[in-house]
Amino acid sequence: MVSARGLEVLRAIVQDYVETREPVGSKSIVDRHAFGVSAATIRNDMALLEDEDLITAPHTSSGRVPTDKGYRVFVDHLSEVRPLSPAQRTAIMSFLEAPGDLDDLMVRTVRALTQLTGQVAIVQYPSFAQAHVSHVELVGLDAGRMLVVLVTDTGRVSQRLLFLPHEPVAEDLVRMRATVADLIVGRSIRDGAQAIADRLASVATGTRSPHDTVVDLIASVVAEELDEFRQDRLVMAGTANLARREADFRGSIYPLLEAIEEQVTLMRLMGEMVADEHGLAASIGRENEPFGLAEASVVAGEYDAPGTRARVGVLGPTRMDYPSNLASVRAVARYLSRLLDEDENAR
Amino acid sequence: MVSARGLEVLRAIVQDYVETREPVGSKSIVDRHAFGVSAATIRNDMALLEDEDLITAPHTSSGRVPTDKGYRVFVDHLSEVRPLSPAQRTAIMSFLEAPGDLDDLMVRTVRALTQLTGQVAIVQYPSFAQAHVSHVELVGLDAGRMLVVLVTDTGRVSQRLLFLPHEPVAEDLVRMRATVADLIVGRSIRDGAQAIADRLASVATGTRSPHDTVVDLIASVVAEELDEFRQDRLVMAGTANLARREADFRGSIYPLLEAIEEQVTLMRLMGEMVADEHGLAASIGRENEPFGLAEASVVAGEYDAPGTRARVGVLGPTRMDYPSNLASVRAVARYLSRLLDEDENAR
DNA sequence: AATTGGCACTCACTCGAGACGAGTGCCAGG
DNA sequence: CCTGGCACTCGTCTCGAGTGAGTGCCAATT
Numbered sequence: 001m002v003s004a005r006g007l008e009v010l011r012a013i014v015q016d017y018v019e020t021r022e023p024v025g026s027k028s029i030v031d032r033h034a035f036g037v038s039a040a041t042i043r044n045d046m047a048l049l050e051d052e053d054l055i056t057a058p059h060t061s062s063g064r065v066p067t068d069k070g071y072r073v074f075v076d077h078l079s080e081v082r083p084l085s086p087a088q089r090t091a092i093m094s095f096l097e098a099p100g101d102l103d104d105l106m107v108r109t110v111r112a113l114t115q116l117t118g119q120v121a122i123v124q125y126p127s128f129a130q131a132h133v134s135h136v137e138l139v140g141l142d143a144g145r146m147l148v149v150l151v152t153d154t155g156r157v158s159q160r161l162l163f164l165p166h167e168p169v170a171e172d173l174v175r176m177r178a179t180v181a182d183l184i185v186g187r188s189i190r191d192g193a194q195a196i197a198d199r200l201a202s203v204a205t206g207t208r209s210p211h212d213t214v215v216d217l218i219a220s221v222v223a224e225e226l227d228e229f230r231q232d233r234l235v236m237a238g239t240a241n242l243a244r245r246e247a248d249f250r251g252s253i254y255p256l257l258e259a260i261e262e263q264v265t266l267m268r269l270m271g272e273m274v275a276d277e278h279g280l281a282a283s284i285g286r287e288n289e290p291f292g293l294a295e296a297s298v299v300a301g302e303y304d305a306p307g308t309r310a311r312v313g314v315l316g317p318t319r320m321d322y323p324s325n326l327a328s329v330r331a332v333a334r335y336l337s338r339l340l341d342e343d344e345n346a347r
Numbered sequence: 348m349v350s351a352r353g354l355e356v357l358r359a360i361v362q363d364y365v366e367t368r369e370p371v372g373s374k375s376i377v378d379r380h381a382f383g384v385s386a387a388t389i390r391n392d393m394a395l396l397e398d399e400d401l402i403t404a405p406h407t408s409s410g411r412v413p414t415d416k417g418y419r420v421f422v423d424h425l426s427e428v429r430p431l432s433p434a435q436r437t438a439i440m441s442f443l444e445a446p447g448d449l450d451d452l453m454v455r456t457v458r459a460l461t462q463l464t465g466q467v468a469i470v471q472y473p474s475f476a477q478a479h480v481s482h483v484e485l486v487g488l489d490a491g492r493m494l495v496v497l498v499t500d501t502g503r504v505s506q507r508l509l510f511l512p513h514e515p516v517a518e519d520l521v522r523m524r525a526t527v528a529d530l531i532v533g534r535s536i537r538d539g540a541q542a543i544a545d546r547l548a549s550v551a552t553g554t555r556s557p558h559d560t561v562v563d564l565i566a567s568v569v570a571e572e573l574d575e576f577r578q579d580r581l582v583m584a585g586t587a588n589l590a591r592r593e594a595d596f597r598g599s600i601y602p603l604l605e606a607i608e609e610q611v612t613l614m615r616l617m618g619e620m621v622a623d624e625h626g627l628a629a630s631i632g633r634e635n636e637p638f639g640l641a642e643a644s645v646v647a648g649e650y651d652a653p654g655t656r657a658r659v660g661v662l663g664p665t666r667m668d669y670p671s672n673l674a675s676v677r678a679v680a681r682y683l684s685r686l687l688d689e690d691e692n693a694r
Numbered sequence: 695a696a697t698t699g700g701c702a703c704t705c706a707c708t709c710g711a712g713a714c715g716a717g718t719g720c721c722a723g724g
Numbered sequence: 725c726c727t728g729g730c731a732c733t734c735g736t737c738t739c740g741a742g743t744g745a746g747t748g749c750c751a752a753t754t
Contacts, residue, residue: 023746025746025747026746026747027746037696037698038697038698038699039698040697040698040699040700040748041696041698043746043748044697044748046747047747047748057746057747058706059704059706059746060704060706060746061704061706061746061747062705062706062745062746062747063747101507134488135486135488135489135494137494139482139486139496139498141481141498142482147482147484147496149494149506151486155508157494157506157508159504159506160448161448161502161504237608238608239586239604239607240601240604240605240607240608242604243590243599243604244599246599252590252591253590254590254591257587257589257590258587260586260587261584261585261586261587370717372717373717373718374717384726384727385726385727385728386727386728387720387728387729388725388726388727390717390718390719391719391725391726393718394718394719404717404718406717406733406734406735407717407718407733407735408715408716408717408734409716409717409718409734410717410718411717
């Protein structure tokens with residue numbers, strides 16, 4: 001069994017290895033940390049740690065390197081989330097507190113996080129799946145073109161251009177709008193999409209006569225747009241950092257860049273991470289194997305948006321500075337929650 | 348002076364070097380190409396090519412490698428744009444011919460291009476700077492929230508959410524809309540922005556009393572949005588290919604990934620390239636030095652969008668297959684022009 | 695029982711020497 | 725103008741010796 005000092009040795013190894021990027025030997029541990037025992041004693045502890053598969057030696061006679069399991073123990077039991085410096089806090093604030101819509105805020109958030117951590121930063125958009133449609137508008141443009149605008153209660157707006165067979169008159173617009181609004185306004189994205197699907201199906205099965213083909217056309221476009229609302233999105237920044245830290249990844253960074261471009265993999269990964277009581281979570285090394293990211297770690301934190309919850313995180317080498325990245329992620333998530341809450345109340 | 352055969356030797360060197368990634372020696376040229384002369388003769392030609400700075404030897408006694416100038420001569424005088432295979436043509440068509448709005452089309456285009464070339468693909472959005480505002484709409488939502496929608500004659504739509512001090516009544520909306528529309532509808536993006544700036548300035552200088560602060564608020568939001576229209580945008584795909592071809596770049600791929608994330612650098616680079624009579628252009632190696640991309644090449648082609656013109660291109664190592672990339676870029680640009688033209692006429 | 699100093703051992707890494715060979719430049723002859 | 729021949733360069737590979745950081749184990753000590 002690993003003793004209390006043994007765990008301290010593990011902590012020292014993780015810290016030194018992250019800092020120096022060199023396998024850590026017993027001698028350098030006694031030099032750099034005040035354990036008050038000799039190198040031989042440390043060696044005995046290290047042998048136990050190796051038995052527990054918490055550290056490993058790259059070659060028979062070299063220092064030790066933490067295993068993924070070692071990092072996991074470090075993150076779960078040995079590391080405290082290191083508080084940010086005041087300078088860092090004000091940096092976050094000045095980054096985030098600027099006017100702009102949700103898109104702007106997401107972009108600024110992800111930039112703040114990449115700047116703070118020097119890693120690839122990832123921000124999930126708040127999910128709109130539970131949002132409710134608060135408004136639908138039809139705007140007739142010139143010959144045959146019409147604009148369909150949707151607004152949710154969470155403030156997301158989307159529009160779609162549509163070509164109509166013949167130009168509708170103003171009364172038609174009002175009537176059509178009422179029909180469509182009746183289907184979806186006040187309903188959640190999910191329910192609204194369902195209501196439209198039902199209506200379109202009732203035409204197909206002959207329950208209802210297709211006398212209002214234009215409305216059906218509009219409805220189907222609205223349905224497509226609602227589907228898009230349901231898709232969660234990611235914003236990312238700092239991908240160039242992968243190249244800068246390339247040596248930290250054993251293999252090629254190709255799969256990483258691919259995952260970043262794919263987005264959907266990262267989406268799933270972030271979604272499946274289990275948060276602790278602070279809303280923080282880490283997924284380390286081979287724990288990411290099912291996602292093809294066995295040589296990377298992801299650190300994520302939850303933030304609250306009105307009515308829902310999403311995540312911000314960073315992606316980096318397994319050999320990353322977890323305490324400081326966890327702190328950055330937590331701080332950014334908190335500020336983001338606060339800002340979104342203020343926005344909500346400002347209305 | 349370099350003889351005609353000398354240029355053929357240059358062509359052979361470029362082709363072989365791109366294919367094998369090894370410096371090319373006189374012997375291997377005689378083996379792989381039917382020059383009908385001896386290696387010694389080729390060596391004499393190569394000495395002349397070296398005098399002209401078209402090729403260079405990495406070490407005193409190794410084969411030769413094209414210089415950037417050599418690639419330039421190759422692209423300008425020695426390479427024919429290699430026609431695409433029928434399979435590739437149908438691949439492009441099936442990629443591009445799917446329903447969807449402009450954003451979808453841009454994304455599909457960039458994917459097609461990266462798939463075709465295996466390089467990083469870049470597509471410029473058609474510039475909206477010369478587009479004209481065809482419609483402006485104000486939509487009152489719930490308490491104090493209002494939506495401002497802008498539409499251009501090129502079909503671009505944008506909207507912006509706005510918080511008003513107090514809820515306007517329907518007549519107000521109509522009046523305010525008329526006022527704003529009067530300023531910008533029918534004008535170009537540039538002129539519309541100017542008209543708004545003039546109006547706001549006339550308040551500041553006291554020429555006009557600020558009795559209509561709400562309209563001014565709306566106008567300033569519209570002006571911001573118009574500014575965004577003016578900004579050109581890029582879509583990119585295939586950045587992971589950089590990692591795959593990392594060995595082809597002498598240094599780190601960090602600056603490349605940075606430029607890709609920046610976008611603005613690539614924007615300028617693509618904008619400054621000078622096209623030949625086919626609308627094609629290449630910027631090779633150190634020609635990109637002012638953009639920090641001295642180890643990369645960009646191949647671009649022009650496409651026509653209604654009322655304007657923009658570019659598609661690929662970014663890759665200087666040692667790239669120019670003929671085939673030029674062909675891909677040209678083919679994609681042509682299909683894109685055609686599709687946009689059909690869209691236009693369909694209205 | 696835990697700790698320590700000592701010691702033999704392992705093994706990656708470095709360096710230099712030598713062999714190899716691809717490729718060149720040059721020259722004299724066709 | 726082309727060609728075969730030849731000396732030369734120089735990067736690359738291989739091998740072996742030397743070095744040193746670090747380990748594992750053991751007997752002695754606290």
